[in-house]
Amino acid sequence: MGKYRSWGHYPATQQQGEHLPLDAQAFIKKNQTSLLPFGNGRSYGDVCLNPKGKVVDSNSQDCFLSFCPESGQIECQGGVLLADVLDLVIPKGWFLAVTPGTKYVTVGGAIANDVHGKNHHNMGSFGNHLSEFKLLRSNGDILNCSDNENSDYFSATIGGLGLTGIILSAKFQLMPLSNPDIIQETIRFENLKQFFKLASKSEQSNQYTVAWVDCLATGTHTGRGLFMRGNHSTAQQKHHPQLPELFPHYLVGYSLRRTPTLHGHSSTIHNNFPTTLHPVTLRSVTLNSEESLLLQPRKNSGSSMANHKEKGRNPLEFVTLAEVDASER
Incomplete structure (x- = not known):
């Protein structure tokens, strides 16, 4: 299997590719083969692959171009990771308006897939x-x-999976907040009817909502699962280590990255599962062994409150279902 692959390593491929050089325009003009932009390989399926051509990754295009702490407007190159955006802006009282299940995606990839977060119902x-x-x-x-300039390309590129071209840089709006931590409530529901009722009620007062559903349950427990909802903490933000300041005179070539982009950020997920094991099969095995225990009927079941930080914002970075208070286990 080649260096370039999708997150689930399925389908297996010998995908060829190369880095986008600093002089990207000259590189594209000389190119004679089919190219597809490649971010950090966190896409599902084969949407980031180009089996009949090459992929061109934007890992070297990882510089911040501007950031206004007063307005929350930030501009960066397409290869910057959302994780690095958060590192830069959280100490200044800002946060990404939309954060997908993993923060280790590039800004270009977030645009190309038009990613959503657990706050999709309001953001x-x-x-x-x-x-x-x-x-x-x-x-x-x-x-x-933009909306006012080349608007057709603007609309087609958002969610366009890289088919309109390579996103060199982007400017987007952050959202203000006093604390990045999320106070999360976890509620067990016994069937789909309870889920829909919970979802409808929770979206009115919770910024973030997400649920895990037991697809193997049958009978009266069909659709059972765990429903998680929460809001950012209103407590004063804890001290964060001082990060590099961003000044206007920083030119392209200056990077705030501390580790390599491509598969450089580790998580609790082992990233070399056999490619012959289909993700659906893997999901079923995991559910049988661990998650089904959390979903077993229990007496006096209620909800649990916890300060969830990373696992609340980026659940795809973790194998475990979700933290549940010890009294609920």
């Missing part, structure tokens, strides 16, 4: 907070795209 998807971006087309042209 929409990543594209809803995008102001403008620079798009490198296959003929070498660089277009400034």
Whole structure:
């Protein structure tokens, strides 16, 4: 299997690719083969693969171009990870308006997949907070795209899976907050009817909602699962280590990255599962062994409160279902 692969390593592929050089425009003009932009390999299925051509990854395009702590407007290159955006802006009282299940995706990838978060019911998807971006087309042209300029390309690129070109840089709006931690409540529901009732009620007063459903349950327990909802803590933000300040004179070539982008960020998920084991099969095995224990009927079941930080915001980075208070186990 090649260096370039999707997150689930399925389908197996010998995908060829190369890094996008600093002079991306000249590189594209000289190119004679089919190219597809590649971010950090966190896409499902084969959407980030180009089996009949090459992928071109944006790992070297990882610089911040501007950040206004007063307005929350930030501009960066397409290869910057959302994790690095958070590291930069959280100490300044800002947060990503939309955070997907993993923060180790590039800004370009977040736009190309128009990712959503657990607050989709009130904040929409990543594209809803995008102001403008620079798009490198296959003929070498660089277009400034926004609602007012090249609007057709602007709309088509958001969720366009890289088919309109390479996102060189993007400017988007952050949301203010006093604390990045999330106070999460976990509630067990016994069937789909209870789930829909919980979801409808929770969206009115909770910024974030998500649920795990036991797809193997049958009979009266069909659709049972765990429903998680929460809001950012209103407590004063804890001290964060001092991070590099961003000044206007920083030019392209200056990177705040501390570790390599491509598969450089580790998590509790082992990333070399056999490619012959389909993700659906793997999910069923995991559910039988661990999650089903959490979903077994119990007396005096209620809800649990906890300060969930990373696991609340980025559940796909963890194998375990979700933390539940010890009294609920």
